[in-house]
Amino acid sequence: MSISVLLFASYADAFGARQLEVPLEAPCQVADLVRVIRTMPGGDRLPAAPLVAVNRTWVPEATAVNVGDEIALIPPVAGG
Amino acid sequence: MTSPESGVLHVAIVSAPIDVAALLSRAQAPGVGAVSLFLGTVRDLNDGRPVSGMEYEAYAPMAVSELRAIAEETCGRIDGLRLVVEHRVGTLAIGEASVAIIAAHAHRAQAMDAARDVIETLKQRVPIWKREHYLSGDREWIDPTKVRA
Numbered sequence: 475m476s477i478s479v480l481l482f483a484s485y486a487d488a489f490g491a492r493q494l495e496v497p498l499e500a501p502c503q504v505a506d507l508v509r510v511i512r513t514m515p516g517g518d519r520l521p522a523a524p525l526v527a528v529n530r531t532w533v534p535e536a537t538a539v540n541v542g543d544e545i546a547l548i549p550p551v552a553g554g
Numbered sequence: 555m556t557s558p559e560s561g562v563l564h565v566a567i568v569s570a571p572i573d574v575a576a577l578l579s580r581a582q583a584p585g586v587g588a589v590s591l592f593l594g595t596v597r598d599l600n601d602g603r604p605v606s607g608m609e610y611e612a613y614a615p616m617a618v619s620e621l622r623a624i625a626e627e628t629c630g631r632i633d634g635l636r637l638v639v640e641h642r643v644g645t646l647a648i649g650e651a652s653v654a655i656i657a658a659h660a661h662r663a664q665a666m667d668a669a670r671d672v673i674e675t676l677k678q679r680v681p682i683w684k685r686e687h688y689l690s691g692d693r694e695w696i697d698p699t700k701v702r703a
Contacts, residue, residue, distance in 0.1 A: 482681070482683060483611050483683035483695050484683070484695040530613075530615055530616040531616075532679070546681070548613070549683055549695065549697070550697045550698060550699045550700075551678070551679065551680060551681055551683065552683050552684045552695075552698050553653065553677055553680045553681075553682030553684070554652065554673060554682075
Protein backbone atom coordinates (compact mmCIF):
# COMPACT_ATOMS: atom_id res chain seq x y z
CA MET A 475 0.00 0.00 0.00
CA SER A 476 1.03 3.64 -0.30
CA ILE A 477 0.58 6.14 2.51
CA SER A 478 0.45 9.93 2.03
CA VAL A 479 2.33 11.93 4.63
CA LEU A 480 2.08 15.70 5.13
CA LEU A 481 5.25 17.69 5.83
CA PHE A 482 5.68 21.16 7.28
CA ALA A 483 8.30 23.79 7.99
CA SER A 484 11.81 22.34 8.46
CA TYR A 485 10.67 18.83 7.45
CA ALA A 486 9.19 20.14 4.20
CA ASP A 487 12.55 21.83 3.55
CA ALA A 488 14.43 18.60 4.35
CA PHE A 489 12.52 16.61 1.73
CA GLY A 490 11.92 19.50 -0.69
CA ALA A 491 8.23 18.53 -0.67
CA ARG A 492 5.08 19.19 1.31
CA GLN A 493 3.78 15.64 0.87
CA LEU A 494 5.37 12.21 0.53
CA GLU A 495 3.97 8.98 -0.87
CA VAL A 496 5.45 6.16 1.19
CA PRO A 497 5.28 2.53 0.01
CA LEU A 498 4.59 0.16 2.91
CA GLU A 499 3.50 -3.41 3.57
CA ALA A 500 0.23 -3.63 5.50
CA PRO A 501 -0.30 -3.88 8.40
CA CYS A 502 2.01 -1.22 9.72
CA GLN A 503 2.46 1.25 12.51
CA VAL A 504 3.69 4.83 12.78
CA ALA A 505 7.16 3.56 13.78
CA ASP A 506 7.40 1.48 10.56
CA LEU A 507 6.35 4.47 8.49
CA VAL A 508 8.97 6.70 10.13
CA ARG A 509 11.66 4.05 9.57
CA VAL A 510 10.93 3.99 5.83
CA ILE A 511 10.71 7.78 5.56
CA ARG A 512 14.13 8.12 7.20
CA THR A 513 15.65 6.07 4.37
CA MET A 514 14.23 8.45 1.72
CA PRO A 515 16.34 11.35 0.34
CA GLY A 516 16.38 14.04 3.04
CA GLY A 517 15.33 11.54 5.71
CA ASP A 518 18.69 11.84 7.47
CA ARG A 519 17.46 15.23 8.72
CA LEU A 520 14.55 13.65 10.62
CA PRO A 521 14.94 12.66 14.28
CA ALA A 522 14.56 8.93 15.09
CA ALA A 523 11.17 9.54 16.69
CA PRO A 524 9.53 12.66 15.26
CA LEU A 525 6.13 13.80 16.50
CA VAL A 526 3.35 12.33 14.40
CA ALA A 527 -0.33 13.16 14.05
CA VAL A 528 -2.87 10.78 12.56
CA ASN A 529 -6.18 12.31 11.57
CA ARG A 530 -5.16 15.55 13.30
CA THR A 531 -4.48 13.92 16.69
CA TRP A 532 -1.11 13.31 18.36
CA VAL A 533 -0.33 9.59 18.41
CA PRO A 534 2.32 7.27 19.89
CA GLU A 535 4.55 5.36 17.48
CA ALA A 536 2.74 2.04 18.08
CA THR A 537 -0.39 3.44 16.38
CA ALA A 538 -1.62 1.53 13.30
CA VAL A 539 -1.71 3.44 10.02
CA ASN A 540 -4.13 2.73 7.22
CA VAL A 541 -4.66 3.93 3.67
CA GLY A 542 -6.77 7.07 3.78
CA ASP A 543 -5.50 8.25 7.18
CA GLU A 544 -4.33 11.88 7.28
CA ILE A 545 -0.78 11.48 8.55
CA ALA A 546 1.51 14.39 9.36
CA LEU A 547 5.12 14.55 10.54
CA ILE A 548 5.29 17.42 13.00
CA PRO A 549 8.54 19.35 13.56
CA PRO A 550 9.12 20.78 17.06
CA VAL A 551 6.29 23.29 17.48
CA ALA A 552 7.07 26.98 17.94
CA GLY A 553 3.80 28.90 18.01
CA GLY A 554 3.21 32.10 19.86
CA MET B 555 -25.71 38.75 17.55
CA THR B 556 -25.96 37.37 21.06
CA SER B 557 -23.00 35.49 22.48
CA PRO B 558 -23.08 32.86 25.20
CA GLU B 559 -22.51 33.88 28.82
CA SER B 560 -19.22 32.02 28.95
CA GLY B 561 -17.04 29.56 27.10
CA VAL B 562 -14.94 29.55 23.93
CA LEU B 563 -16.23 32.45 21.84
CA HIS B 564 -13.78 32.41 18.95
CA VAL B 565 -10.76 30.39 17.80
CA ALA B 566 -9.05 30.97 14.47
CA ILE B 567 -5.86 30.79 12.41
CA VAL B 568 -5.76 33.90 10.22
CA SER B 569 -3.51 35.32 7.52
CA ALA B 570 -4.68 38.94 7.81
CA PRO B 571 -3.43 41.22 10.60
CA ILE B 572 -5.08 40.51 13.97
CA ASP B 573 -7.78 43.08 14.74
CA VAL B 574 -7.33 43.38 18.49
CA ALA B 575 -10.19 45.86 18.99
CA ALA B 576 -12.63 43.54 17.22
CA LEU B 577 -11.48 40.60 19.34
CA LEU B 578 -11.80 42.62 22.54
CA SER B 579 -15.36 43.54 21.66
CA ARG B 580 -16.16 39.84 21.22
CA ALA B 581 -14.99 39.12 24.76
CA GLN B 582 -16.95 41.91 26.39
CA ALA B 583 -20.20 41.18 28.20
CA PRO B 584 -22.18 42.88 30.99
CA GLY B 585 -20.96 40.37 33.59
CA VAL B 586 -17.28 40.88 32.74
CA GLY B 587 -15.22 42.78 35.28
CA ALA B 588 -11.72 41.92 34.02
CA VAL B 589 -10.28 41.43 30.54
CA SER B 590 -6.77 40.04 30.17
CA LEU B 591 -5.15 40.47 26.76
CA PHE B 592 -1.98 38.63 25.76
CA LEU B 593 -0.32 39.59 22.49
CA GLY B 594 2.74 37.85 21.11
CA THR B 595 4.63 40.26 18.89
CA VAL B 596 7.62 39.98 16.58
CA ARG B 597 10.76 41.49 18.11
CA ASP B 598 13.82 42.77 16.34
CA LEU B 599 16.46 40.70 18.14
CA ASN B 600 16.75 37.02 19.05
CA ASP B 601 19.79 35.45 20.70
CA GLY B 602 21.79 38.50 19.75
CA ARG B 603 20.91 38.30 16.05
CA PRO B 604 19.10 41.25 14.44
CA VAL B 605 15.75 40.05 13.07
CA SER B 606 13.93 41.69 10.17
CA GLY B 607 10.71 39.66 10.31
CA MET B 608 9.10 36.35 11.11
CA GLU B 609 7.31 33.80 8.99
CA TYR B 610 4.65 31.58 10.59
CA GLU B 611 3.35 28.32 9.18
CA ALA B 612 0.57 26.14 10.61
CA TYR B 613 -0.95 22.73 10.02
CA ALA B 614 -4.13 24.74 10.01
CA PRO B 615 -6.90 22.17 10.57
CA MET B 616 -5.03 20.52 13.44
CA ALA B 617 -3.87 23.86 14.84
CA VAL B 618 -7.47 25.04 15.04
CA SER B 619 -8.64 21.82 16.68
CA GLU B 620 -5.75 21.90 19.21
CA LEU B 621 -6.37 25.58 19.97
CA ARG B 622 -10.04 24.86 20.49
CA ALA B 623 -9.26 21.89 22.75
CA ILE B 624 -6.90 24.04 24.85
CA ALA B 625 -9.49 26.81 25.08
CA GLU B 626 -12.20 24.35 26.09
CA GLU B 627 -9.97 22.72 28.71
CA THR B 628 -9.23 26.16 30.17
CA CYS B 629 -12.92 27.09 30.24
CA GLY B 630 -13.61 23.73 31.89
CA ARG B 631 -11.21 24.64 34.72
CA ILE B 632 -12.35 28.24 35.15
CA ASP B 633 -16.08 28.66 35.49
CA GLY B 634 -17.54 31.75 33.86
CA LEU B 635 -14.55 32.37 31.58
CA ARG B 636 -14.97 33.91 28.11
CA LEU B 637 -12.12 33.11 25.71
CA VAL B 638 -11.02 34.43 22.33
CA VAL B 639 -7.89 33.05 20.63
CA GLU B 640 -6.41 33.97 17.26
CA HIS B 641 -3.04 33.03 15.74
CA ARG B 642 -1.69 34.56 12.57
CA VAL B 643 0.30 32.84 9.80
CA GLY B 644 2.35 34.28 6.95
CA THR B 645 5.16 36.80 7.00
CA LEU B 646 5.04 39.38 9.81
CA ALA B 647 6.99 42.58 10.28
CA ILE B 648 8.66 43.68 13.52
CA GLY B 649 6.02 44.72 16.05
CA GLU B 650 3.13 42.87 14.44
CA ALA B 651 1.05 40.51 16.59
CA SER B 652 1.39 36.80 15.87
CA VAL B 653 -1.08 35.68 18.53
CA ALA B 654 -3.86 37.23 20.59
CA ILE B 655 -5.46 35.64 23.63
CA ILE B 656 -8.29 37.42 25.37
CA ALA B 657 -9.66 36.06 28.62
CA ALA B 658 -12.63 37.81 30.18
CA HIS B 659 -14.11 37.00 33.56
CA ALA B 660 -15.98 38.62 36.40
CA HIS B 661 -12.67 38.76 38.33
CA ARG B 662 -9.06 39.55 37.41
CA ALA B 663 -7.28 36.52 38.87
CA GLN B 664 -9.23 34.11 36.68
CA ALA B 665 -8.81 36.30 33.59
CA MET B 666 -5.04 36.65 34.02
CA ASP B 667 -4.48 32.98 34.91
CA ALA B 668 -6.48 31.88 31.89
CA ALA B 669 -4.54 34.03 29.40
CA ARG B 670 -1.26 32.68 30.73
CA ASP B 671 -2.44 29.05 30.74
CA VAL B 672 -3.56 29.30 27.13
CA ILE B 673 -0.32 30.81 25.77
CA GLU B 674 1.88 28.37 27.70
CA THR B 675 -0.11 25.36 26.50
CA LEU B 676 -0.31 26.70 22.95
CA LYS B 677 3.48 26.80 22.82
CA GLN B 678 3.64 23.14 23.89
CA ARG B 679 1.18 21.47 21.57
CA VAL B 680 -0.25 23.53 18.71
CA PRO B 681 1.32 22.65 15.34
CA ILE B 682 2.62 26.07 14.34
CA TRP B 683 6.18 26.90 13.31
CA LYS B 684 8.12 30.09 12.85
CA ARG B 685 11.11 30.98 10.73
CA GLU B 686 13.15 34.01 11.65
CA HIS B 687 14.37 36.25 8.88
CA TYR B 688 17.65 37.89 9.86
CA LEU B 689 19.00 41.20 8.67
CA SER B 690 21.94 39.19 7.27
CA GLY B 691 19.52 37.55 4.81
CA ASP B 692 19.60 34.13 6.52
CA ARG B 693 16.41 32.37 7.54
CA GLU B 694 16.06 29.73 10.23
CA TRP B 695 13.21 27.62 11.62
CA ILE B 696 13.01 28.02 15.38
CA ASP B 697 13.36 24.79 17.35
CA PRO B 698 12.49 25.40 21.02
CA THR B 699 13.73 21.91 21.92
CA LYS B 700 17.30 22.91 21.00
CA VAL B 701 19.49 25.04 23.18
CA ARG B 702 21.47 27.31 20.92
CA ALA B 703 25.20 27.38 21.17
